[in-house]
Amino acid sequence: MAVSKSRIDHLLLKYEIEQFLYQEAELLDERQFEEWLDLLAEDIRYWMPMRRNVKFGELDREFTREGQDISWFDEGKDTLVRRVNQILTGVHWAEEPLSRICHSVSNVQILKATPSMSQPTEVTVKCRFLIYRNRVQTETDFLVGKREEVLRSVNGQWKIAQRKIILDQNVLLAKNLTFFF
Amino acid sequence: MTTTASSGGVKLLVDAKAGRISRELFVNEDIYQQEQEQIFARSWLLVGHESQVPKPGDYFVSCMGEESVILCRDRESQLHVFLNSCMHRGMKVCRYDEGNTPVFTCPYHGWSYATDGKLVGVPFYKDAYHEKLDKSQWGLVEVPQMCNYKGSVWATWDKSAPSFLDYLGDMRLYLDLLLDGRDGSEGGSEVIGGVQKWTMPCNWKFPAENFAGDGYHNISHRSVDMVGIGPSGTSRRDLGEFAAARRVNASFPDMGHAAVCDLQDENATYVPTYQNEPAVEEYFKQVSEERKRRLGDKARLLGLVGTVFPNMSYLARQPRSISVWHPRGPHTTEAWRWFLVDRDVPEEVKEMLRHYYIRYSGPAGMTEQDDMENWNYAHAASRGPIARRHPYNYELGIGAGRPDVPLPGMLTERINEENARGFYSGWSRAMEAKN
Numbered sequence: 001m002a003v004s005k006s007r008i009d010h011l012l013l014k015y016e017i018e019q020f021l022y023q024e025a026e027l028l029d030e031r032q033f034e035e036w037l038d039l040l041a042e043d044i045r046y047w048m049p050m051r052r053n054v055k056f057g058e059l060d061r062e063f064t065r066e067g068q069d070i071s072w073f074d075e076g077k078d079t080l081v082r083r084v085n086q087i088l089t090g091v092h093w094a095e096e097p098l099s100r101i102c103h104s105v106s107n108v109q110i111l112k113a114t115p116s117m118s119q120p121t122e123v124t125v126k127c128r129f130l131i132y133r134n135r136v137q138t139e140t141d142f143l144v145g146k147r148e149e150v151l152r153s154v155n156g157q158w159k160i161a162q163r164k165i166i167l168d169q170n171v172l173l174a175k176n177l178t179f180f181f
Numbered sequence: 182m183t184t185t186a187s188s189g190g191v192k193l194l195v196d197a198k199a200g201r202i203s204r205e206l207f208v209n210e211d212i213y214q215q216e217q218e219q220i221f222a223r224s225w226l227l228v229g230h231e232s233q234v235p236k237p238g239d240y241f242v243s244c245m246g247e248e249s250v251i252l253c254r255d256r257e258s259q260l261h262v263f264l265n266s267c268m269h270r271g272m273k274v275c276r277y278d279e280g281n282t283p284v285f286t287c288p289y290h291g292w293s294y295a296t297d298g299k300l301v302g303v304p305f306y307k308d309a310y311h312e313k314l315d316k317s318q319w320g321l322v323e324v325p326q327m328c329n330y331k332g333s334v335w336a337t338w339d340k341s342a343p344s345f346l347d348y349l350g351d352m353r354l355y356l357d358l359l360l361d362g363r364d365g366s367e368g369g370s371e372v373i374g375g376v377q378k379w380t381m382p383c384n385w386k387f388p389a390e391n392f393a394g395d396g397y398h399n400i401s402h403r404s405v406d407m408v409g410i411g412p413s414g415t416s417r418r419d420l421g422e423f424a425a426a427r428r429v430n431a432s433f434p435d436m437g438h439a440a441v442c443d444l445q446d447e448n449a450t451y452v453p454t455y456q457n458e459p460a461v462e463e464y465f466k467q468v469s470e471e472r473k474r475r476l477g478d479k480a481r482l483l484g485l486v487g488t489v490f491p492n493m494s495y496l497a498r499q500p501r502s503i504s505v506w507h508p509r510g511p512h513t514t515e516a517w518r519w520f521l522v523d524r525d526v527p528e529e530v531k532e533m534l535r536h537y538y539i540r541y542s543g544p545a546g547m548t549e550q551d552d553m554e555n556w557n558y559a560h561a562a563s564r565g566p567i568a569r570r571h572p573y574n575y576e577l578g579i580g581a582g583r584p585d586v587p588l589p590g591m592l593t594e595r596i597n598e599e600n601a602r603g604f605y606s607g608w609s610r611a612m613e614a615k616n
Contacts, residue, residue, distance in 0.1 A: 072377075
């Protein structure tokens with residue numbers, strides 16, 4: 001049975017994107033924060049809204065609004081660099097000693113590729129994340145949710161241009177968010 | 182010293198004069214339970230902000246101590262605060278965080294309450310109750326006293342409590358520095374959408390005390406000062422206006438309130454702070470000059486931080502915000518934070534402030550993360566029987582001179598733990614008070 005070229009293009013792209021996301025997770029989990037910053041586009045939008053309990057039929061109010069409301073994160077590259085630099089001071093007590101973190105990325109879906117699946121320069125991706133954090137002796141957090149992101153090809157390298165992080169919690173059950181999603 | 186409050190020993194646990202506070206206050210289960218009755222069921226507590234419920238039918242679900250309450254605006258535009266619990270079997274009548282509704286209908290048996298709290302719907306009222314239920318007696322439990330003070334909404338479960346303004350006393354002057362307009366006009370603040378809510382593994386008094394005026398914990402924030410997140414990109418709060426000023430702490434030991442402020446020198450002029458963004462800089466210069474025109478010499482007073490006893494804390498200038506430290510057992514606190522701006526602030530200024538608030542405060546806040554780590558492990562290391570034998574040391578600045586400035590409260594200058602000592606004096610009184 002012949003497999004159509006478009007299906008192969010999709011498969012190859014999905015594989016490539018998955019590899020990129022796994023490598024990104026690897027850098028974070030191995031605490032190579034500066035190398036991780038290199039994966040972010042200069043104009044990155046890194047946004048993690050808060051979630052409300054709202055009535056059925058009013059789900060448009062569930063998330064705090066981008067560009068208007070308070071969020072957990074609403075960052076460009078400048079503050080992400082500062083966050084990394086803060087960890088690298090060695091006196092950021094909330095990450096000193098460093099947490100043990102494991103990022104699991106799954107359910108990767110290619111939602112859109114422009115201009116085409118065969119020669120994409122920009123790809124819209126949705127995935128799931130499971131972040132396990134353990135720090136000091138017994139402190140443990142599980143943060144689970146979805147990510148929607150736009151990856152952009154810059155000189156043959158994928159860069160993260162947009163990342164929307166949807167955490168499946170209302171009251172945040174972690175005492176802080178000193179790590180990256 | 183293992184005396185607990187229930188055996189009549191609160192006084193033994195707090196020696197504010199000598200600067201000794203027992204660790205039992207933070208970790209003891211009996212004391213925690215007693216706080217629920219003596220403090221949270223009786224004090225004035227911050228519930229929300231009027232800008233969260235602008236229209237009739239609007240509601241915001243909040244907390245008073247451990248208990249869920251509903252702040253809502255009825256059809257006549259009156260504000261109410263109700264216990265969020267059905268009078269029939271106790272089910273929460275509202276499990277949404279905020280919204281607009283004509284009635285709160287209990288999902289268990291269907292009792293419905295209007296936004297003024299009246300019981301308006303009872304299923305099978307004729308067939309099963311035979312119309313014998315006196316609906317007028319079974320409305321939602323409403324707080325006996327509520328106060329909308331410059332937009333901030335407060336309530337108490339104690340009907341014999343003094344009025345909110347009496348409770349606040351002269352602390353009002355400092356709280357106004359949070360709630361009044363940046364141009365010196367009265368009130369006029371609004372909440373930016375979205376209240377941060379998160380859990381912290383420590384007793385609620387750690388953050389309350391810290392915000393009462395811990396000017397000593399600079400090392401906590403060394404990392405953020407090194408990387409710089411302030412409005413002009415340095416330190417954590419690089420507000421130049423504080424440079425030519427005296428740092429004054431004001432304590433109200435009778436009530437437990439405390440504030441920190443800066444009294445600018447008489448000849449102080451406006452200091453640019455937001456140079457990175459010219460439009461924002463222009464705005465702050467303009468409102469600062471307007472404030473000076475409006476308030477004259479009183480404009481020299483700039484707010485910093487404070488705690489209104491027991492669990493409402495604020496940052497008056499930047500990042501301008503209110504927090505409430507909800508108790509969730511002796512070892513856990515649920516923190517809520519509201520961020521404020523002036524209602525008429527230009528969009529681009531609001532945008533800059535919103536970003537600053539987010540990178541400074543809360544669980545993703547580069548400043549507060551380190552505070553929470555300290556409160557977390559200070560609490561954890563205070564729970565054991567050996568640790569409990571050793572009171573915390575609050576001696577810093579005992580006997581230091583009082584600054585001669587015309588401000589209310591028990592005043593100290595710069596780094597001093599008088600505000601914390603005052604907070605626990607107020608705590609001690611509240612715990613012993615008969616009414």
